[in-house]
Amino acid sequence: MTKIYVLRYGHRPERDKRITSHVALVARAFGAHGFILGDIVDEKIMETIRKVEDRWGGKLHVEMGVDSRKYVLNWKKKGGVVVHLTMYGLHIDDVIDEIRSLEKDILVVVGAEKVPPFFYEHADYNVAIGHQPHSEVAALAIFLDRYYQGKELYLSFPNAKLIIVPSPRGKKVITVAKKEEKREKSREETKTK
Numbered sequence: 080m081t082k083i084y085v086l087r088y089g090h091r092p093e094r095d096k097r098i099t100s101h102v103a104l105v106a107r108a109f110g111a112h113g114f115i116l117g118d119i120v121d122e123k124i125m126e127t128i129r130k131v132e133d134r135w136g137g138k139l140h141v142e143m144g145v146d147s148r149k150y151v152l153n154w155k156k157k158g159g160v161v162v163h164l165t166m167y168g169l170h171i172d173d174v175i176d177e178i179r180s181l182e183k184d185i186l187v188v189v190g191a192e193k194v195p196p197f198f199y200e201h202a203d204y205n206v207a208i209g210h211q212p213h214s215e216v217a218a219l220a221i222f223l224d225r226y227y228q229g230k231e232l233y234l235s236f237p238n239a240k241l242i243i244v245p246s247p248r249g250k251k252v253i254t255v256a257k258k259e260e261k262r263e264k265s266r267e268e269t270k271t272k
């Protein structure tokens with residue numbers, strides 16, 4: 080199975096705390112398998128990811144503090160494809176079918192502040208989600224959505240403690256863990272009878 084990892088480049092802990100968390104959460108929710116925080120370790124981001132996973136399931140592969148440039152080079156060496164999201168790149172509509180048809184593992188690079196030329200030069204594809212400046216969160220979400228052709232919105236995570244029941248109004252949530260606990264308890268009670 081093709082794997083997609085997301086490499087977040089240029090994270091500044093104070094300024095980008097929320098946006099980097101959102102990049103990671105979009106990666107998880109929209110079907111990526113890994114989130115790599117380049118060049119820096121930020122425990123708060125890790126905590127956010129693990130807290131969401133604890134309740135809503137999934138197990139994103141997470142690495143932090145890796146050398147972004149080495150990671151890109153190594154990814155390519157292992158036969159993977161590097162896609163850098165930038166408004167200066169080729170329009171997503173013109174490359175997404177080709178990228179999907181490669182059936183290779185994909186490293187999606189998104190920036191924060193100015194992205195150095197290295198990433199433009201070493202990316203196999205510089206991909207624009209339209210040619211206007213917007214956000215790494217929006218860019219990643221749309222890239223993954225186009226890659227998976229909308230199927231990622233039906234993802235469910237087997238180890239979730241909470242599952243939403245779609246509702247026209249209000250919030251309906253099933254607490255799976257409680258159901259399991261109850262089952263376990265009644266099993267225990269039956270045994271002791």
Ligand SMILES: C[S@@+](CC[C@H](N)C(=O)[O-])C[C@H]1O[C@@H](n2cnc3c(N)ncnc32)[C@H](O)[C@@H]1O
Pocket residue numbers: 163164165166167188189190191192193194206207208209210211212213214215216218
């Ligand atoms: C807020 S932007 C800053 C970009 C920065 N000014 C530069 O020139 O590299 C942060 C990231 O969002 C992503 N991004 C923003 N707009 C995009 C677009 N239209 N297409 C693809 N990616 C985009 C890119 O990954 C970019 O590095």
